[in-house]
Amino acid sequence: MPRRVINRSDLVVLVGSAIAVALAGVTRYAHVGTIVPFVVAAAAVALLASLVGHSVEQLGDRFGAGATGVLQSALGNLPELFIGYFALRAGLLGVVRAAIIGSILANVLLVLGLAFVVGGVRHGTQVFSSHRARTTMVLLVLATAALVLPSVASYAHTPAEAHEGRLSVIVSVVLLVLFALSLPASLRRGHGGSALVTATAANGARAADASAMEPGPSEAPRWPVSLAVGLLAAAGVLAAVVSDWFVHALQPAVHTIGMSETFAGLIVVAIAGNAVENVVGIQLAARNQADYAVSVIVNSPLQIALVLAPALVLLSYTTATALTLVFAPMLVIAVVLTVLAVTLIVIDGESNWLEGATLIALYVIIGTVFWWG
Numbered sequence: 001m002p003r004r005v006i007n008r009s010d011l012v013v014l015v016g017s018a019i020a021v022a023l024a025g026v027t028r029y030a031h032v033g034t035i036v037p038f039v040v041a042a043a044a045v046a047l048l049a050s051l052v053g054h055s056v057e058q059l060g061d062r063f064g065a066g067a068t069g070v071l072q073s074a075l076g077n078l079p080e081l082f083i084g085y086f087a088l089r090a091g092l093l094g095v096v097r098a099a100i101i102g103s104i105l106a107n108v109l110l111v112l113g114l115a116f117v118v119g120g121v122r123h124g125t126q127v128f129s130s131h132r133a134r135t136t137m138v139l140l141v142l143a144t145a146a147l148v149l150p151s152v153a154s155y156a157h158t159p160a161e162a163h164e165g166r167l168s169v170i171v172s173v174v175l176l177v178l179f180a181l182s183l184p185a186s187l188r189r190g191h192g193g194s195a196l197v198t199a200t201a202a203n204g205a206r207a208a209d210a211s212a213m214e215p216g217p218s219e220a221p222r223w224p225v226s227l228a229v230g231l232l233a234a235a236g237v238l239a240a241v242v243s244d245w246f247v248h249a250l251q252p253a254v255h256t257i258g259m260s261e262t263f264a265g266l267i268v269v270a271i272a273g274n275a276v277e278n279v280v281g282i283q284l285a286a287r288n289q290a291d292y293a294v295s296v297i298v299n300s301p302l303q304i305a306l307v308l309a310p311a312l313v314l315l316s317y318t319t320a321t322a323l324t325l326v327f328a329p330m331l332v333i334a335v336v337l338t339v340l341a342v343t344l345i346v347i348d349g350e351s352n353w354l355e356g357a358t359l360i361a362l363y364v365i366i367g368t369v370f371w372w373g
Contacts, residue, residue, distance in 0.1 A: 005222050010054070014231075017051045020044035021238055028245040038253035041246035042272040048239045049079045049273060053280070055231045058223040077308050078236055080273030082243035084312045087269075088319045090247055096323060098265030098370070099273070100309045101331045104144070104301040106270040108342045109363035111281055112297045116356025119285030119293065126290035130349025136298050137343040143305035144339050146171055148332045150325040168324040172310030179306045246272070260373035262328070267367050294346060334366050 006014075024044040027037040080103065087096045119126045150167045153160040160167050221228070254264050284293035309325070316323035327335075341362065345355050 005224070005227070007222070010223075013047070013051055013054050017044070017047040017235070017238075020047045021242060024242050024245050028248065034249070034252035034256045037245070037249040041242060041249050042268065044242045045079045045083065045239070045246055045272045048235050048242060050279075051235045052078060052232065052239070055223075055228050055235065058221045058228045059225065077273070077303060079239040079243055080269070081308060081311065082240045083246060083269055083273050084308070085315055085319075086244045086247040087250070087265075088312070088316050088321050088323060090251075091321050092247070092250070092261065092265075093321055093323060094261050094328075095250065095265035095269065096312060097327050098262045098331060099269040100147075100304060100312070101327060101335045102266035102270030103273070103304045103308070104335055105266070105338055105363060105366060107297055107300045107304075108140075109338060109359045109366075110271075111279075111300075112294070112342065112346075113356040113359030113363065115282045115285035115293050115297060116351045116359065117353045118282055118356075119288065119290055120351065120353030120356060122286055123288045125350055125352045126285065126288065127350055128291035128294045128346075130347065132291070133294055133298070133346045133349060136295070136302070137339075137346060140298065140302055140305070141339055141343060143175070143302055144335060146175060147305050147309060147325060148327065148336065151327045151329075151332050154326045155329065164324045164326050165322055168313050168326070171325055172313040175306050175310045176314075243273075259371055262331075262373055263367065263370045266331075266370050290351060294351075298342075298346070330369065334369075338362065338366070 020040065021044050024037070024041045027040045080099070084096050084099060087099075116126075150160075150164055150171060153167065154164055223231075250264060250269075251261075254261055259268075281293045281297035284290075284296065313323050313325060342359070345351070345359070
């Protein structure tokens with residue numbers, strides 16, 4: 001009996017995305033207060049991010065595992081990229097900087113913590129590749145260090161402080177070149193390549209590493225290529241439109257609720273644009289595929305540091321507001337402490353529910369610190 005092209009899970013994603021986008025459009029132009037448009041637009045962004053990931057998964061290995069991984073990397077953060085760009089156009093520099101750091105924190109604290117809790121409660125102590133985790137975390141430490149060095153130069157009042165714009169552009173170009181250098185090996189079919197290739201594939205690691213995992217985390221593709229590509233294109237266009245609505249609703253909602261713009265960027269924007277896509281990592285941990293779960297979740301913040309943040313810096317020069325990589329001191333402290341703490345937790349190749357609860361607790365504490373600014 002042939003499998004259905006569209007199953008119930010597909011319908012939930014497709015219909016949910018369509019309804020959320022329609023409601024976001026209605027609330028954008030109707031006078032329904034300040035909170036409702038913000039909440040609905042955030043939900044629409046999250047569902048569109050899920051649709052992008054769902055569509056790329058349905059491409060399967062048709063273009064090669066490596067190429068599919070690169071495609072997932074390029075498209076997985078589209079909603080967040082659009083939100084950042086429109087926020088820059090609106091002059092919300094603080095929100096954009098906080099969202100960059102918040103995306104890293106949401107993945108390595110909230111999503112990884114939830115994966116450890118779910119996997120630990122269901123299966124006890126879970127074991128994953130300590131070598132892969134160690135390699136990935138070292139790369140994350142190095143990428144984070146490069147990302148915050150302009151901030152350190154500014155705090156230390158070095159001669160580079162007066163040139164923070166040019167320094168940020170140079171750092172961004174170096175990080176993007178590093179990512180580009182990994183692409184040829186990433187495009188090879190099958191598993192292989194350097195650790196850097198695996199790391200920079202970000203969410204696409206779920207495709208690039210698939211041949212090394214047994215059993216595989218997902219079923220064979222059901223959608224024809226035309227449907228998957230068409231939905232990807234539609235989701236990309238809609239993500240751009242809805243991201244504009246989300247940014248338009250952001251400031252009024254922030255003032256009404258009483259949260260700071262930093263908190264909005266650090267928590268709300270980061271979760272809406274990025275973390276929902278990585279729920280797959282939690283599902284993998286629930287299936288006792290801890291190695292795969294850690295790879296998917298921890299690789300995502302590398303995408304933020306190596307691609308998303310540098311891209312926003314360069315794109316900012318097409319707006320009236322130039323973005324630099326000089327973050328507020330508390331943001332730098334939060335991301336550095338977080339990366340070091342997560343490195344210590346995952347480097348032994350084991351996880352349990354208590355470690356996951358600790359990561360979630362740290363995320364809640366950091367979010368509370370930034371509620372007031």
